[in-house]
Amino acid sequence: MSDGATRFSAPPEGYRIVALDELSAVYHRASGITHVVASPAPEILDALSGPAMSAEALLMVMTIRYDLADADPAALAARLDELVAAGLVVATP
Amino acid sequence: MKHQFAMRVGPVGFRIGSAWRAPVEQLAALYAGYPGADVPDFTVRLGPPSPLRRWLRPAVALAGDFTLPDTAPLPLAHALLAAEMGMNLQVALGHRRHLLLHAAAVERGGRAIVMTGESGAGKSTLATLLGARGWRFMGDEFVLLDPATGMIHAFPRLVSLKNRAIAAVAAALPDARFGPLLTGTPKGDIRHLVPDARAVAAMDDPAMPALLLFPRFGEAAAVRAVAAGEAFVRLTQASTNYVALGERGFDTLTRFARDVPKVAVDYPDGEAAIAQVEALWAAL
Structure with missing residues (x-):
């Protein structure tokens, strides 16, 4: 997924998210499906709410914004893939 | 159907139709204190699964606005249970206001x-x-x-x-x-x-x-x-x-x-x- 060319975005109008203690419920408007997610999925959605960005740029934003000392690119890519599969994140080649 | 009874439970109005008198009389007695339902939201019908079963080993098959496939008929003695199951099913599958x-x-x-x-x-x-x-x-x-x-x-x-x-x-x-x-x-x-x-x-x-x-x-x-x-x-x-x-x-x-x-x-x-x-x- 992180081939450098792919850009990711999560337009906020595509979903609703509600924090429920340590989890968050996300309602995907296009499919009508509810997803229950844990960190860092809500943070990824938040980081991708603006202009589309590459996986590398997302990792940088996450590291800075959420003070991730040991950000793992592979783990982040896996979470990103899950959000793309759910339709919450749009991947543009 | 031959015998009918209507009542309202909370915001939901029901009409129960039955091929037999006894289930409707039981329901009417038990729901005596409830208001009627002028325009029922849901209908439940209690009838025999086949014409013969109205008389011979009488059994109650559920029908209504919403049904589940392959629901086994109940003996007539359990008609009250069938009616309650039917009412619950209508609400579970059909109610959208809440x-x-x-x-x-x-x-x-x-x-x-x-x-x-x-x-x-x-x-x-x-x-x-x-x-x-x-x-x-x-x-x-x-x-x-x-x-x-x-x-x-x-x-x-x-x-x-x-x-x-x-x-x-x-x-x-x-x-x-x-x-x-x-x-x-x-x-x-x-x-x-x-x-x-x-x-x-x-x-x-x-x-x-x-x-x-x-x-x-x-x-x-x-x-x-x-x-x-x-x-x-x-x-x-x-x-x-x-x-x-x-x-x-x-x-x-x-x-x-x-x-x-x-x-x-x-x-x-x-x-x-x-x-x-x-x-x-x-x-x-």
Whole structure:
């Protein structure tokens, strides 16, 4: 997924998210499906709410914004893939 | 159909049609204190699965606005159970005005306790026993959560008591009205309890949910707080129309799961449960 060319975005109008203690419920408007997610999925959605960005740029934003000392690119890519599969994140080649 | 009866339970109007007189007479007697339904929301029809079975080993097949495939007919002696199952099915599959939770509820001072759990968790018994201790019984099958206000509406249908709960509730409520004892049903022995007059008279009064309980019968007494995320997941499983309501359902249920205090209660018997519930209520 992180081939450098792919850009990711999560337009906020595509979903609703509600924090429920340590989890968050996300309602995907296009499919009508509810997803229950844990960190860092809500943070990824938040980081991708603006202009589309590459996986590398997302990792940088996450590291800075959420003070991730040991950000793992592979783990982040896996979470990103899950959000793309759910339709919450749009991947543009 | 030949014999008919209509009544309203909370905001839902039902029309029951039957090929036989007896089930309608039983329903009319048990629902005597309920208002009629001029324009029913749902129809349940009790008829024989084949013409012969009206007379020969008479059996009741369920029909109505909504049905489930491959539902086995019940003997005519269990027609009351068939009618109740049919009514529940119509609400579960057809009601869209509220978010439905498979739960029981009681109210005091305009605020309600909602109790949800698997069949056998004891929510019917608990709601009934609390109803005998000054709480207003709001229902033991469905709690109707209003998307606009977040309040819950009562659905005080007949209480379906099963097996051991029959004797326990009869002992606690010696003056209550009961339907006939139905033995050997697919759910074991069943006896219907008529909610008290107060529950029926106040059934149009909604209440604000103040406590969500996940009771579990047959365990040593224990109480633990339930996180909002876990409660939300369990409530989506306890709702029959969450998916059908779409974003309205999401907003309603997340608000409920987030804002109402949530507690799992294990209890060994009814008396212990009532003490636990009263203590939780006092601590709110």
